Amino acid sequence: MAATGAPSLIPPPDSSPASPAPLVRIRGLHKRFGPLEVLRGIDLDVQGGEKVSIIGPSGSGKTTLLRCINYIGRPSEGHVTVSGSLIGEKLAGDHFVALDDRSLARQRAGIGMVFQRFNLFPHLTVLRNIELGPVKVLKIAPAEARERSFGLLQKVGLADKAAAYPEMLSGGQQQRVAIARALAMQPKLMLFDEATSALDPELVGEVLAVIAQLAAEGMTMVLVTHEMQFAEDISDRVIFMDHGKIVEQGPPDQIFHTPVHERTRAFLRAVLDRRAKPL
Amino acid sequence: MSAWWAQLSLFLGVLFNGAIMTAIVTAGSFIVSMVLGVVSAACATSRSPLLRAISSVYVEVFRAVPILTQLFIIYFGLGSIGIKLNPIPAALAGFGLNGGANLTEVFRGGIGAIDRGQTEAALSIGMTPLMALRYIVLPQAFRIVLPSLTNFAIGLLKDTSLASAVAAPELSFNANALVDRTFRSPEIYILLALFYLAMSLPLSALARNLERRSSRGHRA
Numbered sequence: 001m002a003a004t005g006a007p008s009l010i011p012p013p014d015s016s017p018a019s020p021a022p023l024v025r026i027r028g029l030h031k032r033f034g035p036l037e038v039l040r041g042i043d044l045d046v047q048g049g050e051k052v053s054i055i056g057p058s059g060s061g062k063t064t065l066l067r068c069i070n071y072i073g074r075p076s077e078g079h080v081t082v083s084g085s086l087i088g089e090k091l092a093g094d095h096f097v098a099l100d101d102r103s104l105a106r107q108r109a110g111i112g113m114v115f116q117r118f119n120l121f122p123h124l125t126v127l128r129n130i131e132l133g134p135v136k137v138l139k140i141a142p143a144e145a146r147e148r149s150f151g152l153l154q155k156v157g158l159a160d161k162a163a164a165y166p167e168m169l170s171g172g173q174q175q176r177v178a179i180a181r182a183l184a185m186q187p188k189l190m191l192f193d194e195a196t197s198a199l200d201p202e203l204v205g206e207v208l209a210v211i212a213q214l215a216a217e218g219m220t221m222v223l224v225t226h227e228m229q230f231a232e233d234i235s236d237r238v239i240f241m242d243h244g245k246i247v248e249q250g251p252p253d254q255i256f257h258t259p260v261h262e263r264t265r266a267f268l269r270a271v272l273d274r275r276a277k278p279l
Numbered sequence: 280m281s282a283w284w285a286q287l288s289l290f291l292g293v294l295f296n297g298a299i300m301t302a303i304v305t306a307g308s309f310i311v312s313m314v315l316g317v318v319s320a321a322c323a324t325s326r327s328p329l330l331r332a333i334s335s336v337y338v339e340v341f342r343a344v345p346i347l348t349q350l351f352i353i354y355f356g357l358g359s360i361g362i363k364l365n366p367i368p369a370a371l372a373g374f375g376l377n378g379g380a381n382l383t384e385v386f387r388g389g390i391g392a393i394d395r396g397q398t399e400a401a402l403s404i405g406m407t408p409l410m411a412l413r414y415i416v417l418p419q420a421f422r423i424v425l426p427s428l429t430n431f432a433i434g435l436l437k438d439t440s441l442a443s444a445v446a447a448p449e450l451s452f453n454a455n456a457l458v459d460r461t462f463r464s465p466e467i468y469i470l471l472a473l474f475y476l477a478m479s480l481p482l483s484a485l486a487r488n489l490e491r492r493s494s495r496g497h498r499a
Contacts, residue, residue, distance in 0.1 A: 072402060112403070137406060181400075
């Protein structure tokens with residue numbers, strides 16, 4: 001649990017002595033881009049199997065926080081552990097040093113990430129996009145990797161697109177392939193960075209359905225999303241961020257219907273009012 | 280008439296031998312240039328300041344000095360300090376080093392044109408930066424730089440005529456030798472031009488074919 005921004009609203013980490021060790025533990029996370037401080041001290045735990053949605057205005061640091069979890073974004077200060085392993089660094093005596101590329105890559109292989117712009121590899125077929133990681137990174141036999149990849153394509157409803165190139169697919173289909181690509185590495189944690197923001201409205205549903213299915217299967221997830229209803233439906237916990245800090249967090253019901261912090265209320269009012277306005 | 284045919288067949292035979300050597304020097308130099316260009320571009324785009332500096336010095340030095348001067352240094356200069364290279368290896372080294380410096384910039388541009396999200400996606404599935412470069416970035420960059428590579432290869436084919444200055448028995452060297460022996464310069468140099476043309480045109484066709492094949496999965 002977080003302990004920044006509004007301490008009175010947020011219980012300190014490990015407040016319950018009976019709580020199991022979290023899958024993700026973030027402590028004192030700061031991220032600066034030059035003089036701009038995008039994350040200003042984030043503390044957060046995510047339990048195994050938990051679905052955590054992060055909401056907040058643009059520029060609040062949601063995506064940056066997500067990118068620091070798998071070290072695609074390098075924290076300026078603070079530490080992230082996943083399954084008890086310090087991500088991107090190790091202790092050498094009394095100080096932290098950066099991990100070598102190979103060790104960091106091994107850590108990232110266990111953390112799936114889905115990007116807003118899909119980032120499929122355009123020069124490879126859909127099937128090759130999915131099986132490349134298992135073959136090259138996990139060193140799985142090509143036949144086995146192909147079978148696994150094909151199974152995942154079936155799971156996301158795109159088995160008939162195995163031989164297609166990404167540009168031949170709709171945005172929604174591309175994002176489903178991107179989800180399958182991440183799942184092919186059999187991650188213990190999935191990060192979704194505004195997975196539906198770049199999609200035409202009519203294509204959002206098919207992607208959300210795949211994510212919801214994953215959630216139902218018990219996958220641990222951290223989602224940055226603007227889909228408020230979806231966040232409310234699938235999340236165990238919703239986090240509201242603003243100006244690089246966690247302002248408020250709690251069960252979806254509480255955050256969406258009885259938010260305590262005025263900033264959360266103002267944000268939700270603005271978002272929900274905009275949606276209620278007729279075209 | 281028969282004397283004319285005999286002379287023509289002599290010219291064609293000598294020039295053909297030279298053309299084979301030109302093809303060998305061009306292909307060999309192209310391979311060396313590609314390897315050096317890719318490695319140097321990878322250094323130029325790496326996070327390591329040392330590797331970036333090495334690449335930068337290499338490019339500046341070998342791009343700034345004329346290729347003929349580099350050939351002289353490699354063939355005569357190294358020879359004077361006891362490192363005696365035959366003309367063909369000297370030509371391969373000279374054209375390869377010079378070409379590598381030029382291709383560094385070409386590949387650097389190609390790598391820079393690939394969306395950063397591609398590398399991030401590759402890293403997110405557990406690839407190291409080197410694997411991301413090899414499997415994801417370079418294949419896409421290669422497609423972008425293919426037209427430049429074609430120009431480079433055709434330019435290299437013509438530049439190999441400079442290897443005659445270090446006595447490499449390539450096409451131009453053999454043509455000059457024929458002129459010295461027969462004084463039939465108009466005919467020989469026209470034949471020489473036709474030989475270069477006949478070697479360049481298939482290169483262009485090959486490049487067009489490669490471009491077509493590599494554009495799979497991309498919008499035209």
